[in-house]
Amino acid sequence: MTQHAPFRYDYVGSFLRPDVLKQARADHAAGYLDDVQLRLVEDVAIRDLVKKQKAAGYHVITDGEFRRSYWHLDFMWGLTGISHSVADAGYQFKDEETTADTAVVTGPISGENHPFVRDFIFLKQFEEEGVIAKQTLPAPIQTYSEVTLERVAGQQQSLRAVYATNEELADAIAAAYRTVLLELYAAGCRNVQFDDCTWGIYCDKDFAAKTGLTQINLKTVSTLGVELNNKALAGLPDDLTVTTHVCRGNYHSTYAFTGGYDPIAPYLFAHEDVDAFYLEFDDARSGSFAPLAYVPEGKKVVLGLITTKSPKLEDKEAVKARIQEAAKYVPLENLYLSPQCGFASCEIGNKLTEREQWAKLDLVREIAQEVWGDR
Numbered sequence: 263m264t265q266h267a268p269f270r271y272d273y274v275g276s277f278l279r280p281d282v283l284k285q286a287r288a289d290h291a292a293g294y295l296d297d298v299q300l301r302l303v304e305d306v307a308i309r310d311l312v313k314k315q316k317a318a319g320y321h322v323i324t325d326g327e328f329r330r331s332y333w334h335l336d337f338m339w340g341l342t343g344i345s346h347s348v349a350d351a352g353y354q355f356k357d358e359e360t361t362a363d364t365a366v367v368t369g370p371i372s373g374e375n376h377p378f379v380r381d382f383i384f385l386k387q388f389e390e391e392g393v394i395a396k397q398t399l400p401a402p403i404q405t406y407s408e409v410t411l412e413r414v415a416g417q418q419q420s421l422r423a424v425y426a427t428n429e430e431l432a433d434a435i436a437a438a439y440r441t442v443l444l445e446l447y448a449a450g451c452r453n454v455q456f457d458d459c460t461w462g463i464y465c466d467k468d469f470a471a472k473t474g475l476t477q478i479n480l481k482t483v484s485t486l487g488v489e490l491n492n493k494a495l496a497g498l499p500d501d502l503t504v505t506t507h508v509c510r511g512n513y514h515s516t517y518a519f520t521g522g523y524d525p526i527a528p529y530l531f532a533h534e535d536v537d538a539f540y541l542e543f544d545d546a547r548s549g550s551f552a553p554l555a556y557v558p559e560g561k562k563v564v565l566g567l568i569t570t571k572s573p574k575l576e577d578k579e580a581v582k583a584r585i586q587e588a589a590k591y592v593p594l595e596n597l598y599l600s601p602q603c604g605f606a607s608c609e610i611g612n613k614l615t616e617r618e619q620w621a622k623l624d625l626v627r628e629i630a631q632e633v634w635g636d637r
Contacts, residue, residue: 267396267453267503268538268564268598269321271630274507275398275455276333276604277326278611278619283307287331287609304329305384312388318623322396322453325385326606333457333607334400335363338408340378341438343371343424349413355516360608364413365405367421371434373441379449386450397451401458401506402439402494403487406432432490439494447502454504455540460487461530462510462542465521465549484529492535505564507540510547512603515571515613522549531556538562543584544569544602554591563592566602568626573618581629599630 279287286303289295295303308325315323330336339346345368352360378397385395410428412418425431443454464480495504508530511518523531523541531539531553539557542548543566557563565588567581581599588597605612605619614622 266537267322267394267455267505268540268562268600270598270634271320271627272322272540272564272598272600273320273324273623273626274457274540274566274601274604275324275327275396276606277311277324277328278606278614278616279326279328279609280307280310280616283328284609301329308385309388312385314620316393318620319627320623321393323385323388323393324396324398325381327398327604329381331609332363333398333604334404334408334459335365337376337378337400338365338405340376341371341373341405341442343367343369343434344405344409347414347417350415351413353511353513353518355511355513355518358514358516360513362413364411364417365408366414366417367409367424367431369424371424371431371438373438373445376442376445378442379445382446382451383449394453395451396453396455397446398455398457398507399439399442401456401460401487401491402435403460403490404456404458406435406490407460432486432493436490436493436496440497443494443498443502443504447499452502454502456491456504456506456536457509458487458491458506459509459511459518461508461523461526462519462521464526465510465523466519467521480525481529484526488529488533492533495535503537504535505538505540505562506534506536507603508542509603509607510542512570512607512612514608514610517547517571520547523553524549527553527556532558536561538564538598540564540566540600542566542602543588544571548602551588551591554588557592560596562596562598563588564598564600566600568599568601568622570601570603570605570612570614570619570622573614573621575621575625578625578629578632582633585629585633594634599626599633601626
């Protein structure tokens with residue numbers, strides 16, 4: 263296929279789970295459905311979603327992350343050497359605490375035979391001329407961040423029994439990701455999106471109070487994030503498009519962090535080896551467009567100007583004006599449009615209906631066609 267991501271009108275990737283799928287997953291957890299029966303329900307739901315994505319006129323399809331509980335943890339649990347655990351508490355978002363699952367290193371980390379590859383193979387069958395499948399993954403630094411916390415008693419002890427230093431851990435995570443990415447490539451994947459909340463933390467001046475982390479050296483952690491993500495991408499085929507989405511938290515229509523991209527732009531925008539940045543710009547929490555000046559010439563930016571946290575439709579002319587404002591820093595031909603995040607980063611989903619979800623995506627497409635003339 264000749265299509266390359268991102269597309270002039272695009273989306274981040276997760277979609278609201280239909281009620282029948284939610285019930286099936288609950289029945290599976292209770293032991294009423296086995297793995298095969300659950301997968302059949304997931305297959306039907308994904309087929310229906312793909313039909314709707316195509317009917318909405320989009321050039322990219324995803325499985326909506328319908329086989330996952332979380333946008334990030336299910337991938338981590340699929341790596342050899344990382345296991346599921348339940349933390350003492352969830353993450354604290356604005357006015358709401360998330361569910362408390364986490365990931366613990368219990369052995370050497372590797373990426374062979376990751377279940378997401380099988381999941382992608384199912385999705386790829388629905389590609390056609392002008393439509394390409396996208397695989398979303400948490401960024402390598404996101405996995406690193408999750409397993410180096412002490413969210414459950416013994417998490418650090420278990421980690422250090424396997425990796426004595428953070429350098430050894432980072433090397434193992436990068437190698438595991440390269441394995442997964444190459445297996446996805448062999449399965450026909452040409453469009454991968456990293457999802458990354460770590461940068462949203464560093465944008466927030468009050469992150470220490472919100473996360474329990476001690477004060478950090480911004481340059482040190484930002485350099486680590488870029489270097490680890492880039493190490494995972496080293497040596498991959500040239501025709502594998504890899505993008506990244508930066509988020510400040512997206513759980514049940516609430517958020518975790520606030521603050522503009524100014525602190526991280528000199529590191530992330532200037533040096534991460536991705537083809538495009540999907541960036542949250544749906545409200546004042548994301549700051550101004552000025553940090554886009556750090557985006558290198560030729561790189562693409564997908565402006566997340568349409569919120570998935572509310573059913574209210576944005577004013578078209580206001581969105582168009584913001585696109586023109588962003589074009590002061592990145593040429594208009596290198597700008598694209600999407601919602602700021604997925605509609606259901608976790609199973610619970612955001613507070614809007616499926617009809618309202620598709621109305622948002624219709625709006626994204628309409629604005630993009632009016633601004634760029636792409637049909």
